[in-house]
Every structure is written in C-alpha cells, then in structure tokens.
Amino acid sequence: MKNLIKVERARHNITQAELAERVQVSRQTINSIETQRFIPSAVLALKIAKVLEVPADALFTLEDADWKA
DSSP states (O other): OOEEEEHHHHHHHHHHHHHHHHHHHHHHHHHHHHTTTSSSOOOHHHHHHHHSSSHHHHEOOOOOGGGGO
C-alpha cells in the first residue's frame, strides 16, 4: 500500500516525531509506514489522515499486489 505521508508532513511542516506524538505511536512506526515496511491499522490510518487534514483514501492507495491473497 502506497502512502503520501511524507509529502503531507512536508506540506504541513511536521516532523515524523511530531506526527508520531499526535497519533500516539513511536517515530519508528511513522518511519516504517512511510517506507512501506508496515501497514497501519484502519484506526491509525484515520488518525494520521485527520492530523494531516486529508481524506484517508487520498493519503493511502492500494497497489495491485494488495489485491492478491
């Protein structure tokens, strides 16, 4: 699953640490999500989208591989 968290963070001038604090996770979790090593839960994805003031479906995009079992 692709995401635009890094782009939106830059647009809002928010560091990984600041975003992590606002959504109550570690900075490493935000880094892992941004680098596509970790897929966030629906709740965490919605929290991130709310903080970054973008719809979740604009922030996260499914890739073809996500549809395969």
